[in-house]
Amino acid sequence: MAVPKSRFLLLLLCFSALFHGGAFSPVIPVNKDSVTNQYLATLYHGSPIKPVHLAVDLGGRFLWMACGGSSSRRPILSRSIQCIAAVGGGRSGSSGSACDVIAGNPFGDLEGKAVLVEDTVAVRSLDRSTAAVIVALHSCAPRFLLQGLAKSAKGVLGLGRNQISLPAQIATELGFHRRFSVCLSSTNGVVFPDSGNLDSVYGSEISSSLTYTPILTKKIDASQSPEYFINVKAIKVDGNRLDLNKSLLDLDGGSGGGTRLSTVVPYTTLESSIFNSLTAAFRVAAAAMNMKEVAPVAPFEACFESENMEMTATGPKVPEIELILQSEMVGWKINGRNSMVKVNDETLCLGFVDGGLKPRNAVVLGGYQMEDIVLDFDMGTSMLGFSSSLLQRKKSCSEFSPENLPIRAG
Numbered sequence: 001m002a003v004p005k006s007r008f009l010l011l012l013l014c015f016s017a018l019f020h021g022g023a024f025s026p027v028i029p030v031n032k033d034s035v036t037n038q039y040l041a042t043l044y045h046g047s048p049i050k051p052v053h054l055a056v057d058l059g060g061r062f063l064w065m066a067c068g069g070s071s072s073r074r075p076i077l078s079r080s081i082q083c084i085a086a087v088g089g090g091r092s093g094s095s096g097s098a099c100d101v102i103a104g105n106p107f108g109d110l111e112g113k114a115v116l117v118e119d120t121v122a123v124r125s126l127d128r129s130t131a132a133v134i135v136a137l138h139s140c141a142p143r144f145l146l147q148g149l150a151k152s153a154k155g156v157l158g159l160g161r162n163q164i165s166l167p168a169q170i171a172t173e174l175g176f177h178r179r180f181s182v183c184l185s186s187t188n189g190v191v192f193p194d195s196g197n198l199d200s201v202y203g204s205e206i207s208s209s210l211t212y213t214p215i216l217t218k219k220i221d222a223s224q225s226p227e228y229f230i231n232v233k234a235i236k237v238d239g240n241r242l243d244l245n246k247s248l249l250d251l252d253g254g255s256g257g258g259t260r261l262s263t264v265v266p267y268t269t270l271e272s273s274i275f276n277s278l279t280a281a282f283r284v285a286a287a288a289m290n291m292k293e294v295a296p297v298a299p300f301e302a303c304f305e306s307e308n309m310e311m312t313a314t315g316p317k318v319p320e321i322e323l324i325l326q327s328e329m330v331g332w333k334i335n336g337r338n339s340m341v342k343v344n345d346e347t348l349c350l351g352f353v354d355g356g357l358k359p360r361n362a363v364v365l366g367g368y369q370m371e372d373i374v375l376d377f378d379m380g381t382s383m384l385g386f387s388s389s390l391l392q393r394k395k396s397c398s399e400f401s402p403e404n405l406p407i408r409a410g
Contacts, residue, residue, distance in 0.1 A: 013126035025126040025201060026170060028157075029401055030056060030189040033150040035110055037266035038107060039184055039367060040150055041157045041191060044122035044131075046070030053152045056191070057106055058182070058263040059227030060158020063121075063166050064087065064103040064114055067140035073119040075099070082137055085163050086116050103141040105156060106264045123170065125195065126201065126402055136169050159191065160226025161215075161379060167193040168379070178379035184263070184371045188401035199263075201373055202400065205387020205393065210376055211332075211383035213325045216251050217382070218258070228377065229383060231361055232259040234324040235274070236331075237281040241324075246364040259363040261370070261384075267299070267341070269355035269370045271362040275301075278321070282350055285319035300341065300349035307346065314391045316340050316348060323365075337391055338369045344364070372397050 028041045039056040044241050046052075047070050054065065065127040067073065076082045076099045083099035102113035121136045141155065149156070159165050159180065163172070167180035176194040181201065185192050198207030232249050235242045236377040248271055251258030256271065270278060278300050283293065310317040315337030323332040341351040374397075376385035390396055 025197075026123040026132050026193045027126045028123060028166075028191040028193065029403060030184065030191055032184070032186055032189070033152075034361070036107070036150045037367065038150045038153065039189065039263050040153055043157070043329075044124075045119065047072035047120055049120060049122055049133075052154050053150075054110055054155045054157035055107055055149050055153045056263045057156050057158050057160075058261055059160045059225075060104070060165075061104070061157055061160050061162055061226045062101075062158045062164045063136070063138040063140045063155065064144045064145075064158075065138065065155025066146055067117070067119075070119055072135075073117050073140075074212075076116040076137065082118075082164070083116055086139070101139050103139050103145060103156075105145045105148060107156075108145070110145050110147060112142050112145045114141035114145075124402060126192075126400075132170070132174065134170065134173065136166060137164050138166075144406060157191075159377075160227070160228050161224065165226070167191075170194065171379075180377050182370075182375045182377070182396035183373070183400055185397040186371060188398040188403055189371075190397065190400050190402075197375060198374075206374060206387055206390065206395070210374065210387050211330060211378075212383045212385045213330060215377070215382045215384050216258070218251055220303065228261045228384065229258050229361075230261065230365075232323045232325055233326070235278060236320075236322040236324060237278065238285040238319040239322075240281060240285075242274075242277045242281055244277060247355055248274060248394065252278075256358055256360065256362060258361050259365060260361045261365050261375075263367045263370075265364050265366040266368055267351045267353050268366045269353045269359065269364040271359050272357050274362060275352060275354045278352060279350065282319055282321070289317075289319065291318065291349060294347055297343040297347060297349055299353050300343070301349065301354065303343065303347050303349040304340075305346060306342070306348045309348065312336065313394065314389045318348075332386060333388065333390055334369055337389055338371060341368065 030039050030041050040053045041056050045050055078097045078099045086101050099116040101114050101116050104111045116139050118135050118137050122131050122133045124131045170193040171178045181192045213230050218225040229251050294303050294305050296303050314335035318336045321334040340348040343349050372390045374387040
C-alpha cells in the first residue's frame, strides 16, 4: 500500500553564515553522565516541543523513548513501508493494527514491545542560528525499559546501520549523503547527522588527517546487523605484536569473533586470552619504563602508581597500544589518554576489561577509547574514518559542542 513519505521541514530561524562558512550543519549535542559513563544526546521532541535526553547506542537500530503527551504524534500502521523497515523485513502484524517493534535497552540488558510512531523532532545547527524540525520515525516504549539508564535519560538514540536510524532519516529526507560523525569526550561531545563536509565541522587540518578502514557487515539470519565492525588483524604493545589466536579476530571465523565499536561498553572489553596477552605485554613494557604496579582496582587488573608518570599532550606516557587494521600501514593507536583510567589521586589503571571466554565479540572497543577522536561513519561507501587523538593538536571533542561555540547573530 502507498504510504505518505515522512514530512520534513527546514525552519530557518534566522539567516546567517554557519560555522566555518559552510551550509546547514545539523548537530546533536552529547554530554557524558559521570555516574553511569553513558553518553547522553539532547534532542527536541513533540508538540509542544521539549528537550529530551537519550542514551547514545552507536549500534542501536532506532530511536525509542518513554513517550509523554504530544499533540503531533501519529501511530504507524502495520504492513506499512515504515513498519516493514522497522521490523527488519519480519512480520509486522495484521493489516490496520499498530506497528509493534521490539525496543532494546542494552545498558540494562532489557527488551520490550514498543509502538512505532512519527512525531516532531528538532535538531539544531552547529552555531544554533537555525534548526531542522522534522517528523521522524521512532518508537514509544514502556517505562520499565528505562531501568539502567542515566537518571535524566528518557530513552535510547540508536545510530545503527539501517534506514530508520535518525541520521539515516535526516540524510534521506534532506538530501544529505548517508554519513554521520561522532566526537565524544569526558564532558561535552557531538553527533553530526551530516558530515559530508568535514572541513566545515572540524577544520581541514583534522578532516584531512583521517585514516579510513572498511566497515564490515555481519549477517543475522537473513538481515544485516545494525552494529559497526572493523577488521582488526593484530594488536601491538609498544610495537611488539601479541601472539593471539587469529580466528578470534575474524568476524566470520565463528561465534564470538570480530571487533565491534560500542558506546554501551564504557571500556574496551577483550576475550580472556586476548586480555591476558595484552595485560602481560603491557606489564613487561611498563616495567621497562620503571612504572610501579600497585594493587588492582575493579574492574581493572593492571594498575600503576601515577605520581612519577610523565605527562604528555596525549596523557600519561605509557606503552602504546595499536590495533592493526587492513594492513601494517593502517593502525589505530591508543595513547595514555585513552588507555589509562584515573581511579584515584594516586592510581592509574589500564582501561581494558576481561570479557570472559565466550563473549559475543572478541574485541568491543568501548567509549573511553573513542574519546577525543573524530569518527566518520560513511554509510554510502561502508568506510569508517578515524583521527588520531585530538589532544595531539591541543584540541578536544568538547570544542565542537554547540554549548562551547558563540551564538551567531542573524
